[in-house]
Amino acid sequence: MKRKLIAALLTMAMVGSLTACGSASAPASSAAPSEAPAETEAASEAAGSEAAPAASTAAASSDTETTYDTTNKTGRKLKFGYTCMDGTNPFFVTIQNEMKAKIEANGDELVITDPGNDVSKQISQVEDMLSQNLDGLFMNPVDAEGIAPALDEAKTAGVPMVGFDTQVADMSYLVSYTGSDNYNAGKVVGEDLVAKCPDGGDIIVLDSPTMQSVVDRTNGFLDAIDGHGFNIVAQQDAKGNLEEAMGIAEDLLQAHPDVVAIFGGNDPTALGALAAANAAGVTDCKIYGVDGSPDIKAELASGDSLIAGTGAQSPVSIADKAVEIMYKVMNGEEVESTYPVDTFLINADNVADYGTDGWQ
Known part of the structure; x- marks a missing residue:
């Protein structure tokens, strides 16, 4: 079953679902492109x-x-x-x-x-x-x-x-x-979640505590949502891996079917969570990653995916x-x-x- 789900995900043939976050949704915020000083990314690390x-x-x-x-x-x-x-x-x-x-x-x-x-x-x-x-x-x-x-x-x-x-x-x-700037990559998606779900709600965090880049992203995300009514019902190590994340998310979504969002420490983690959510028939959850990979961007462009955003890097x-x-x-x-x-x-x-x- 898992192999079929992964194959379906990687060929971008998954069944799309709604992306609302309950009845309380706000317009998404987006960062307008602008010139930045000579590369400004790893300062947070x-x-x-x-x-x-x-x-x-x-x-x-x-x-x-x-x-x-x-x-x-x-x-x-x-x-x-x-x-x-x-x-x-x-x-x-x-x-x-x-x-x-x-x-x-x-x-x-x-x-x-x-x-x-x-x-x-x-x-x-x-x-x-x-x-x-x-x-x-x-x-x-x-x-x-x-x-x-x-x-x-x-x-x-x-x-x-x-x-x-x-x-x-x-x-x-x-x-x-x-x-x-991994801290900022997590921060910007956290801010987007706050804008889209102003009433907060239960969320799942799929991190990787041995990977400093993911630790920084997770810290940025958690700092951004702090004080905005979000409750972390589960936080587990997905090891930055799609299949690992999918298995964990399958179990967590059975225990917490009403989460409003899932944060993945990278895009493969987010895609694994997406496969699990689609398999479980979840229609009311926002999934975020970090990377800005072509697969995640294709999901965002489709207009019918649970993927809500990614902290992009180059x-x-x-x-x-x-x-x-x-x-x-x-x-x-x-x-x-x-x-x-x-x-x-x-x-x-x-x-x-x-x-x-x-x-x-």
């Missing part, structure tokens, strides 16, 4: 998940393109390693492909691994890559604290690490970091900035400790501005 950052909620103008200098000036072929928490997540697939294209365009090599959300496997894979005489390593940890042994190995080997999307617990291991911008940082390090240039990339709300009101056939 740099500040930690405890405090709210002063981040922009608007998207960078689609008419403005940022130029990234990814030139290899060393005069020799370079070899880099790449590790992310889940190589099957479309967000990371996009980052991986973009990095690979940029690096190979220089005649350099990117060694790619996928630990499948297993930190022990990630540590082992990093150790194996380090044995291949890497010049640099792109790091996205499964577990911000649990990855420490691999960071120690890289430090001992003298291999510089550029973090992306998710921070490690001790940022001193990294020469630099680039990623989304994996292409993150990949390009990470590669630029790495080449600056290779070329002996100075780099900043953090390069943030903006996040913003996409909902049914503005999804047409971003399209559904790719990432923004």
Whole structure:
């Protein structure tokens, strides 16, 4: 049964349902695109998940393109390693492909691994890559604290690490970091929920406490809805995975069939919750994610989905900035400790501005 639901979801052939939040609904709020200062995304993660950052909620103008200098000036072929928490997540697939294209365009090599959300496997894979005489390593940890042994190995080997999307617990291991303003990504969808459900109600939160990016998103979401009449009836770890989220949501919706909203820490989690809600015949619930993936945007554009919004980010911008940082390090240039990339709300009101056939 679950396999059929997943297949149906991934082919976008699910039965749509109503998106009202009871009788008390307000018009959706949307962030108008505007130019933002040179990428403004990971500032919240740099500040930690405890405090709210002063981040922009608007998207960078689609008419403005940022130029990234990814030139290899060393005069020799370079070899880099790449590790992310889940190589099957479309967000990371996009980052991986973009990095690979940029690096190979220089005649350099990117060694790619996928630990499948297993930190022990990630540590082992990093150790194996380090044995291949890497010049640099792109790091996205499964577990911000649990990855420490691999960071120690890289430090001992003298291999510089550029973090992306998710921070490690001790940022001193990294020469630099680039990623989304994850706190703001959760905050903007929380604000959208408050606007659409001003009377509040019971909600479900599907997070992932070992993933710092999801922790920050969840904190932003919870801060945004605080004091607005919402009651969290369940909060569980969906591990950022569609199938995991679907199974959890199936059980939770049986226990709490009248929830007005579900927050997922990323878009795969939201899509898993959507599959469960559709299978259960739920017609009065708003589901939010974070990513801005093509699948989520297609749901928003359909006009008949329970998906209500997503805190959008740009994996292409993150990949390009990470590669630029790495080449600056290779070329002996100075780099900043953090390069943030903006996040913003996409909902049914503005999804047409971003399209559904790719990432923004």
